[in-house]
Structure formats: structure tokens, C-alpha cells
Amino acid sequence: MTASTIADALVPPRGSVFAGAAAITARNLRRLARVPTQLALATFQPILLVLLFTYAFGGAVRVPGVARYVDYLLPGVLVLAIGFGASQTAVAVADDLATGMIDRFRSLPTPAAAILAGRAGADAARNLFVTTIMIGVGAAIGFRFHAGPAAAVALVALAAATGLAFSWLNMWLGLAVRDAETAGLAGLFPVIILTFTSSTLVPVATMPGWLQAFARINPVTVIVGALRALALGGPTARPLAEALAWIAGLLLVAIPLAVASFRRATSA
Amino acid sequence: MTEQPAIVVDRLSKRFGAIRALDDASFEQRPGTVLGLLGPNGAGKTTMVRVLATLLRPDGGRARVAGLDVVAQAAAVRRLIGLSGQYVAVDQYLTGRENLLMTGRLYGMSHSDAISRAGELLDRFGLADVADRQVRVYSGGTRRRLDVAASLVARPPVVFLDEPTTGLDPHGRIALWELLAELTAGGTSLLLTTQYLEEAERLADAVVVIDDGQVIASGAPGALRARAGGDRLEVQAAPGNDPRGLAQVLVGLGTGSPAIDARTGRVTLPVSDGTAVLADLAQRLAGSGMRVAELAVRRPSLEDVFLALTGRPRVQPASDADRADPPGDASTFDSVLGRTR
Numbered sequence: 001m002t003a004s005t006i007a008d009a010l011v012p013p014r015g016s017v018f019a020g021a022a023a024i025t026a027r028n029l030r031r032l033a034r035v036p037t038q039l040a041l042a043t044f045q046p047i048l049l050v051l052l053f054t055y056a057f058g059g060a061v062r063v064p065g066v067a068r069y070v071d072y073l074l075p076g077v078l079v080l081a082i083g084f085g086a087s088q089t090a091v092a093v094a095d096d097l098a099t100g101m102i103d104r105f106r107s108l109p110t111p112a113a114a115i116l117a118g119r120a121g122a123d124a125a126r127n128l129f130v131t132t133i134m135i136g137v138g139a140a141i142g143f144r145f146h147a148g149p150a151a152a153v154a155l156v157a158l159a160a161a162t163g164l165a166f167s168w169l170n171m172w173l174g175l176a177v178r179d180a181e182t183a184g185l186a187g188l189f190p191v192i193i194l195t196f197t198s199s200t201l202v203p204v205a206t207m208p209g210w211l212q213a214f215a216r217i218n219p220v221t222v223i224v225g226a227l228r229a230l231a232l233g234g235p236t237a238r239p240l241a242e243a244l245a246w247i248a249g250l251l252l253v254a255i256p257l258a259v260a261s262f263r264r265a266t267s268a
Numbered sequence: 269m270t271e272q273p274a275i276v277v278d279r280l281s282k283r284f285g286a287i288r289a290l291d292d293a294s295f296e297q298r299p300g301t302v303l304g305l306l307g308p309n310g311a312g313k314t315t316m317v318r319v320l321a322t323l324l325r326p327d328g329g330r331a332r333v334a335g336l337d338v339v340a341q342a343a344a345v346r347r348l349i350g351l352s353g354q355y356v357a358v359d360q361y362l363t364g365r366e367n368l369l370m371t372g373r374l375y376g377m378s379h380s381d382a383i384s385r386a387g388e389l390l391d392r393f394g395l396a397d398v399a400d401r402q403v404r405v406y407s408g409g410t411r412r413r414l415d416v417a418a419s420l421v422a423r424p425p426v427v428f429l430d431e432p433t434t435g436l437d438p439h440g441r442i443a444l445w446e447l448l449a450e451l452t453a454g455g456t457s458l459l460l461t462t463q464y465l466e467e468a469e470r471l472a473d474a475v476v477v478i479d480d481g482q483v484i485a486s487g488a489p490g491a492l493r494a495r496a497g498g499d500r501l502e503v504q505a506a507p508g509n510d511p512r513g514l515a516q517v518l519v520g521l522g523t524g525s526p527a528i529d530a531r532t533g534r535v536t537l538p539v540s541d542g543t544a545v546l547a548d549l550a551q552r553l554a555g556s557g558m559r560v561a562e563l564a565v566r567r568p569s570l571e572d573v574f575l576a577l578t579g580r581p582r583v584q585p586a587s588d589a590d591r592a593d594p595p596g597d598a599s600t601f602d603s604v605l606g607r608t609r
Contacts, residue, residue: 005425006272006334009347016376023373027359027366034361034402100357104418107321107351108374109343115374266323 020110024118025125031092032126041088046081046130050137053077053201061202066232071146074138075227076200078159079220081134082127083195086166087187089123093174094183102175102265112262113255120167127163131156147233155230158243162223165247166191168254175261194220199228219246272335274299274426274457275320281328282315282481289315290326291481297459297474299425302452304472304489305461306570312481313461314354317430320459321351333426347375350419350427354434356411357418360404364395364414367403368421375422382421389417393447409440416444420451427451429460433467445470465570469493477577484577496568496576497523499542501549503535506559511535517556521545539565 032038050073058069066072096102105115135143135156145152170187177183195201197211198220204212215221226243229236275297282290289312297303307313318324320333322342331338334348358367365386372382390399393413403411412432419427432448433441448471452458462468468475469489477485477492485492501522505514511533515526522539529536539545542565553560568576 006336006344006348009334009336009344010341019376019379020374023370027362027370030366031359031361100353100355101359103318103321103323103353104351104357104371105374106323107346107349108371109346109376110374111343266318 016109017111017114020108021114021118021121023110024105024115025121028092028119028122029125032122038088041085042126042130043133045084046134047137049077049081049084050074050134051141054138054141057201061206063203068142070138070141070143071232072228073201074134074143075155075231076195076198076224078131078134078227079162079224080191080195080200081130082159082163083166083191084188085126085130086123086163086170087184087191088170089119089167090170090174090177090183090187091180093119093171094178094180097175097178097265098180102262106262106266113259116168116171116255116258116262119171120164123167124160124164127160128156131159145231147230147236151230151233151236154236154240155227158223158227158230158240161244161247165250165254168251168258172254172258172261175258175265178265194218198224200224219250222246271299273297273332274301274334275303275459276332277316277320277329278331279329280316280319280326280331282312282319282324282326288481290319290329292329293478293481293483294329295476295483295486297457299457300452300455301473302448302458302460302471304468304475305459305478306463306465306468306475306573307461307478308463308570308574311478313478314430315481316478317351317353317428317459317461321349321428322346347422348425350422350424352416352419352427352429352432354430356408356415358403358411358414361402363400363402364390364406365399367414368418371418371421377422385421385423389420393417394443409436409443412436412440413444413447416447420456424456426457426459429458431461431463433462433464441467463570465489465493465568465573469567477573479574479578485573492573493568496573497538498540498568499538500566500568500572501537501539501542501545502562502564502566503537503549503560504562505533505535506561509559513556514558514560517552517558518549521548521552542566 032042053073054070057073061069061072063069063072106112173186174183177186197215198218199215200220204215204221207215222239223243223246226236226239229239273296277293277295280290280293281288293312293316305313305316315324319326320331320338322338322345325339333345336345336348338345359370362370368386368389369382372385373379377385390396393416395410395414395417398406398410403414406414412435416429416432419429429448433444436444445467448458448460460471472489475486475489475492476483485495501518503514503518505511511528515528515535518526518535518537522537522545524538526535526537528534546565
């Protein structure tokens with residue numbers, strides 16, 4: 001090798017970080033379309049969640065001031081579906097670690113953060129797709145936006161931002177837990193626990209007092225509250241600010257943890 | 269101007285808990301050469317490759333690849349290396365072409381460069397027919413070829429191949445050897461790990477033998493073989509003939525004394541030149557009236573090298589039995605000279 005080759009290597013080529021991230025996004029979107037379980041989880045599962053909860057719970061739950069349960073449910077069940085989907089990210093990252101993909105990625109010049117951001121980009125595309133399907137199915141069975149088109153767009157954007165936080169948390173989980181099956185459970189448990197102890201499916205006021213205290217500070221309640229305000233109408237400034245604060249906080253913790261874990265990760 | 273060594277390993281150490289994966293290991297590789305890092309399972313070969321490929325930080329010592337420090341200048345090192353790890357790391361749900369394209373983009377190549385380079389490698393590695401099929405339908409050998417191709421996408425001056433022929437059938441192994449020989453003719457420095465002396469001899473300009481994380485020998489492959497005491501003559505007595513009697517017949521024929529394998533009754537004798545002793549052997553056998561079931565001259569294996577270098581046989585861990593299936597298997601590489609009735 002010549003001295004100039006080595007000198008060139010010391011100067012990072014421009015634009016490669018973005019191109020590298022885009023290559024990873026393209027890879028994961030292809031997998032999403034080609035791996036049967038991933039495709040099913042991104043299509044049937046969200047549809048089932050909307051239909052099952054609407055028809056199973058819809059008769060039992062009466063929410064003051066909301067005419068149809070599906071109007072109450074949909075903003076919440078969006079978070080549930082995105083959370084379930086995000087656990088697939090933990091599984092996939094652990095799998096990449098086990099199969100040596102991450103060794104290969106780490107031996108290449110694209111920085112760790114760009115590789116992970118590429119996956120987060122694919123997750124974001126999946127979440128937009130899932131959100132669109134769920135709103136479509138919801139609309140078919142009576143869901144309506146009551147606060148206008150701008151709020152509807154803001155709802156989709158907030159759902160995507162929530163998905164981003166879940167995505168980075170699950171990348172970190174997958175790299176930290178390492179085993180794919182364990183990583184999947186580690187991704188699902190917090191979603192199940194936090195969703196069912198929040199306002200996602202039922203109003204907090206129907207819960208026992210001790211649980212209400214937790215449910216009110218539960219980040220899922222906060223985020224679902226903001227989504228609901230955007231769908232149903234009413235004051236949005238404060239719920240939105242609280243939800244964004246949670247999302248920013250989670251990202252601030254999850255991104256450095258995921259990047260640090262990636263840099264250390266090597267298949268055993 | 270003298271060229272930089274491709275690799276300089278200077279007293280590298282790496283521990284995993286109580287295990288010393290690398291223990292004060294040092295060696296150098298001249299640019300444009302093939303270095304065979306030879307050792308049994310668990311010797312530290314993969315750890316060495318991972319340190320050099322910037323995946324693991326060493327606990328002690330230093331290593332330079334293309335003149336750059338693998339810790340302090342890791343990002344720059346990654347622009348100059350290609351890695352094909354011990355296990356095939358290509359995405360099963362992407363096509364061969366898509367895998368190479370992605371790798372090119374991750375090296376910072378432009379889209380059009382990555383496309384033309386992917387096409388070039390697919391042709392060269394005999395993958396053009398399956399280029400647009402998903403990797404999950406590929407055979408093991410085809411996947412391995414794609415994995416090696418992926419390590420070459422950016423034409424890196426230094427390439428690491430960690431046991432590249434593992435899991436290949438003899439045909440696939442020889443095809444890959446030919447590809448690698450072609451590649452290194454272009455001036456790429458290649459570090460190749462292997463468990464097989466035969467593979468190192470076939471490809472490497474120089475060999476470094478490691479065991480328990482320590483470099484125990486280095487030099488040209490032929491010199492290493494000479495240190496192992498040249499060829500091995502193996503004679504199996506026919507049923508009803510005492511192996512000890514047979515061993516007696518062989519005394520003085522080789523460079524050492526004959527050894528009898530207690531389990532098989534096979535008598536092994538180190539000889540400087542296997543074929544040269546055959547006439548003498550035939551005469552002795554005829555004179556003794558001993559009957560022989562099988563007779564073979566084989567080149568020394570890694571086992572023999574270890575025996576010669578360390579004075580103790582190297583035992584393969586039982587869990588690695590499936591991977592210990594050697595390409596130097598008698599049926600493939602030994603000159604089996606025939607049987608007498």
C-alpha cells in the first residue's frame with residue numbers, strides 16, 4: 001500500500017455517514033417486506049389490535065365526554081402497536097450480533113451512530129405504515145379526528161416520535177441482552193406493563209387509588225394523553241409539551257447507551 | 269522508500285476473565301504477502317483478528333495495520349481493511365448483489381461505484397447466476413464466497429479472513445484457494461487464519477503458529493514442516509501380525525524411532541523424504557516376512573507440528589469435533605501409496 005492510500009484513510013470521506021445510514025435503512029425495509037413474521041407483525045397485528053379492543057372492550061368501557069370507544073381507543077392502541085413492533089428491533093439487533101453482522105458493520109468505516117440511525121429510520125417508516133393502517137381500519141369502524149387536519153398530522157408525527165424513542169431503547173436492549181429470545185421479551189414486558197397501567201385502554205379514574213397514582217405519572221399515559229388531545233380536541237399545549245419532554249428524555253438516555261453498546265458489541 | 273509493514277503486532281495481550289486469549293504475542297507481516305495464522309481451536313486466532321480489525325481493544329501491547337494504530341486510529345484503519353469473519357455475515361434476506369451494494373455504501377463508496385464493483389466481484393467469484401436471488405437459498409459454499417467477496421468490496425489493502433474454508437467441501441475449498449491466490453497476486457496483504465498446515469502451505473508466504481495466545485513459531489511454511497521432521501510413514505500390520513515386530517523392522521529407516529498407536533496398532537515413523545525410503549522399506553518387509561495391510565506417506569499435520577514445537581500433542585476440545593474435520597484428511601491430500609496383500 002502506498003503512503004497516499006494511508007493518508008487518504010485519515011480523512012473521513014464526506015457524505016458517507018448519511019449514505020451509510022441510508023444503506024442500513026434500505027436493508028431493513030427490504031427485510032420488513034421479505035421476512036414473513038416481520039411483515040405479519042407490521043400488518044395483521046395492528047389491524048387485530050384495533051378490532052379486538054374496539055369490539056371486546058368497546059361495550060364495557062364508557063368514557064365520559066367521548067361518544068364512541070374507538071375514538072378514545074385509537075390514539076392509545078397506536079402506542080401499544082408501535083411498542084409491540086419495536087420489540088422486533090431488539091430481536092433483530094440481537095440476531096445481527098449473533099450472526100456476525102454487527103462484527104462486519106463495526107469493521108467498516110460507517111460510524112456506529114449512523115448504522116443505528118439507519119435502523120431507526122427503517123423503524124420510523126414501519127411505524128408510519130402501521131399508523132396509517134390503524135387509522136384506516138379505525139376510520140372504517142367509526143373513528144374520526146375531531147380537532148382538524150393539522151392536529152391529525154401532529155398526531156401522526158407524535159406517534160412517529162414515540163416510535164423513535166422505543167426504537168433506540170430496543171436497539172440498546174438487543175445489544176445489552178444479546179440473546180434474541182430474551183431481547184424480544186425484554187422489549188415486550190415494559191410495553192405490556194406500562195400500557196395496561198396507563199390510560200391507553202381504560203380511563204385512569206376507573207383504576208384503584210394506588211394504581212391511579214402510578215398511572216398518572218406513567219409516560220405512556222402522558223404520551224397517549226397528548227395523542228388523544230390531538231384526536232379528540234381540547235387543550236393540547238401542555239399535554240404535548242409533557243409528551244415531548246418524555247420522548248426527548250428517553251432519546252437522550254437511549255441513544256448514548258445504544259451507541260456505546262454497539263461499539264463494545266462483538267459476537268461471542 | 270521502504271514500504272510500511274502490513275501488520276505489526278507488538279506484545280499484544282487480551283484476557284477474557286481467567287483466559288489469556290492473547291499472551292504477549294508479536295509478529296510482523298510484509299506488505300503484499302499472505303500470512304497464515306495457524307493454530308488449533310481456542311488458540312487465539314479469532315481474538316487476534318478481532319483486535320486487528322478494531323473490534324476488540326487489547327489489554328496490553330500495540331498493533332498497527334497499514335502503519336495505523338488499531339486503537340488510537342481505529343476509524344482510519346477501518347477504511348483500509350476488509351474482514352470475513354469466522355461465521356458468514358451476509359444478510360440472508362438480501363440478494364447477493366444487495367449485500368455487496370450495502371457493504372460498498374458502508375465503505376463510503378458512491379452508488380455507481382458500489383454497483384459496478386458489486387457486479388465485478390459477483391462475476392469474479394462465480395456468483396453472477398445467483399446474484400439476484402436471496403442469500404437464504406444459497407449453499408454454504410456459495411455464502412462463504414459471497415462473504416469473502418464482501419470483504420473485498422472497497423479494494424482494501426489489508427484483508428483478514430478468519431478460517432475462510434471452514435464448512436466447505438474439498439471442491440469449494442480448492443476453488444476458494446484459487447480465488448485467494450489470484451487476489452493476493454494483485455498486491456493485497458492477506459492475513460488468513462487456519463487450523464490446517466496444508467492450507468497455510470498452499471497459500472501463505474509466511475506462517476505464524478499460535479497456541480494458548482502465544483506465538484510459538486514463525487517462518488516460511490516449508491521451514492515449519494521441516495521442523496516437524498519432514499514426512500510421516502504410516503504402516504498398518506495385517507491382521508495376525510504383531511505391530512511391535514513391524515516397528516522393529518522400521519528401526520533405523522527414518523529420522524526418529526517408530527511409534528505404535530496403542531488403539532489402532534498403526535506404526536508411525538518420521539522420515540526426511542517419504543518416497544525415498546520406500547524401496548528400502550519394501551526390501552526390509554520382504555526380508556522379515558511381515559504382512560502389511562496399509563501403507564501411506566503423508567505430510568505432517570498441525571498435530572505433528574505441535575508435537576514437534578511443544579513436545580506435547582494438542583488435544584482438540586470435544587465440542588469442536590465437528591469443526592476438526594480436516595482438509596488434510598488422508599483421502600484428500602495424503603499420497604496413499606497402495607496396499608499390499
